[in-house]
Amino acid sequence: MTRVLIADDHPLFRNALKLALDACVDSADVLEAEDLDQTRRLLADLDDIDLLLLDLHMPGSNGLTGLAGIRCEFPAVAVVVISANEDPAVIRRALDHGAAGFIPKSSGLEVLTEAVTAVLDCRTWVPPHLHQTVAALEAGDRDLAARIARLTPQQFRVLQMVADGRLNKQIADRLGIQERTVKAHMSEIFAKLEVRNRTQAGIAFRRLELVDPSSISR
Amino acid sequence: MTRVLIADDHPLFRNALKLALDACVDSADVLEAEDLDQTRRLLADLDDIDLLLLDLHMPGSNGLTGLAGIRCEFPAVAVVVISANEDPAVIRRALDHGAAGFIPKSSGLEVLTEAVTAVLDCRTWVPPHLHQTVAALEAGDRDLAARIARLTPQQFRVLQMVADGRLNKQIADRLGIQERTVKAHMSEIFAKLEVRNRTQAGIAFRRLELVDPSSISR
DNA sequence: GTGCACGTTGGACTTTGGTACAAGGGGACC
DNA sequence: GGTCCCCTTGTACCAAAGTCCAACGTGCAC
Numbered sequence: 001m002t003r004v005l006i007a008d009d010h011p012l013f014r015n016a017l018k019l020a021l022d023a024c025v026d027s028a029d030v031l032e033a034e035d036l037d038q039t040r041r042l043l044a045d046l047d048d049i050d051l052l053l054l055d056l057h058m059p060g061s062n063g064l065t066g067l068a069g070i071r072c073e074f075p076a077v078a079v080v081v082i083s084a085n086e087d088p089a090v091i092r093r094a095l096d097h098g099a100a101g102f103i104p105k106s107s108g109l110e111v112l113t114e115a116v117t118a119v120l121d122c123r124t125w126v127p128p129h130l131h132q133t134v135a136a137l138e139a140g141d142r143d144l145a146a147r148i149a150r151l152t153p154q155q156f157r158v159l160q161m162v163a164d165g166r167l168n169k170q171i172a173d174r175l176g177i178q179e180r181t182v183k184a185h186m187s188e189i190f191a192k193l194e195v196r197n198r199t200q201a202g203i204a205f206r207r208l209e210l211v212d213p214s215s216i217s218r
Numbered sequence: 219m220t221r222v223l224i225a226d227d228h229p230l231f232r233n234a235l236k237l238a239l240d241a242c243v244d245s246a247d248v249l250e251a252e253d254l255d256q257t258r259r260l261l262a263d264l265d266d267i268d269l270l271l272l273d274l275h276m277p278g279s280n281g282l283t284g285l286a287g288i289r290c291e292f293p294a295v296a297v298v299v300i301s302a303n304e305d306p307a308v309i310r311r312a313l314d315h316g317a318a319g320f321i322p323k324s325s326g327l328e329v330l331t332e333a334v335t336a337v338l339d340c341r342t343w344v345p346p347h348l349h350q351t352v353a354a355l356e357a358g359d360r361d362l363a364a365r366i367a368r369l370t371p372q373q374f375r376v377l378q379m380v381a382d383g384r385l386n387k388q389i390a391d392r393l394g395i396q397e398r399t400v401k402a403h404m405s406e407i408f409a410k411l412e413v414r415n416r417t418q419a420g421i422a423f424r425r426l427e428l429v430d431p432s433s434i435s436r
Numbered sequence: 437g438t439g440c441a442c443g444t445t446g447g448a449c450t451t452t453g454g455t456a457c458a459a460g461g462g463g464a465c466c
Numbered sequence: 467g468g469t470c471c472c473c474t475t476g477t478a479c480c481a482a483a484g485t486c487c488a489a490c491g492t493g494c495a496c
Binding site: 167168169179183186187190197198 | 482483484485486
Binding site for chain 2: 162163164165167195196197198199200202203206
């Protein structure tokens with residue numbers, strides 16, 4: 001049986017996706033989440049999810065940050081990115097970060113069905129009218145993606161807090177571990193990201209964001 | 219006599235702006251620059267420039283970073299921002315950072331003339347069809363702008379390098395000063411930006427950027 | 437079973453970062 | 467001339483960051 005998790009804060013769109021899934025898979029087990037935390041919890045609790053349909057602009061998913069985090073923590077799960085934004089550069093970056101496909105929110109039911117079918121068949125899928133454009137773009141994030149993908153889940157969490165300007169001690173407290181351990185993770189993170197200090201690590205991490213830096217402001 | 223500096227990497231557009239200036243000012247002294255470094259040099263060498271027409275996407279001007287830098291170093295110069303991007307949120311942010319006006323690159327000659335006339339008359343100017351929209355936006359960057367505007371020119375330079383992940387020692391070398399001095403600047407910067415460490419300062423500074431963080435990548 | 441990746445911690449250490457307090461020179465402004 | 471801001475440097479000190487070494491338990495895969 002195919003088990004799919006739909007992660008989108010828009011109930012109506014979740015329904016549309018469910019219809020598409022019913023149309024192309026018999027006896028699909030469909031789960032839903034409306035923010036990134038819930039998504040992560042479900043992925044962790046149920047270890048047999050085959051496919052994740054992930055909205056890039058869902059609460060908690062900060063541009064590509066959410067995607068990259070999921071890819072670090074659950075590398076075995078295929079992820080299809082969903083977004084209202086159809087910018088080819090964004091699609092390119094999502095694919096670079098390991099997305100198995102990209103579905104615009106404006107898609108009709110047939111397109112959704114086609115896309116889901118393709119991905120469940122282990123083929124990547126992007127909108128046909130953008131296929132050429134996206135393919136022509138040189139890999140925007142491939143090196144960044146490759147570096148970040150090397151991080152372990154815990155290292156990713158540490159990096160996220162570093163990119164928030166937190167101290168090692170604060171990170172240790174929040175994760176319930178010793179500051180030494182945080183430092184050990186930091187050394188690993190620097191090596192994997194090929195940077196020399198936490199400021200550069202934070203900068204690299206924040207490249208995952210998509211929108212104007214100000215709108216995240218506070 | 220009115221002295222104006224046009225900072226835009228597009229020669230054709232510089233010409234259009236010159237025409238507009240000729241049409242509304244008699245005996246205008248028009249200078250040109252095609253990147254931010256040259257702009258800064260001209261502003262520093264000639265201290266009697268009344269108006270700067272600044273392209274947001276000129277080489278070196280990294281989103282609002284260039285504008286903020288100019289405002290720190292030459293607070294007396296009126297700056298009108300020019301951009302192909304007409305996003306009201308960007309216009310709002312530019313005004314928050316002290317721009318005296320905003321001119322879309324798509325403007326015709328009459329509009330350019332009108333805008334320049336208004337600004338030389340010490341009135342702020344934005345495209346009439348966007349005026350309401352921009353005014354309705356709550357101040358996006360006003361607090362950030364207020365904090366950054368307090369920085370002295372040297373502090374701004376230091377912060378810029380911090381946001382690049384450089385060490386205090388490296389910053390000191392590049393500025394030809396002692397590391398102690400850099401530290402003194404850092405303490406000032408933290409106080410003015412209301413942050414507690416360099417990572418947070420770097421984050422705050424990078425909010426000035428406008429585009430997807432990845433495209434600055436390397 | 438044997439490896440391997442992951443997360444964890446330990447000790448000992450060096451390097452950076454950051455604060456507090458004080459002060460002098462130079463330029464701008466009144 | 468006096469005042470204020472900017473930039474600079476100094477001393478002294480403490481906190482945070484980061485490195486190099488090594489180790490142990492767990493769970494997973496071959």
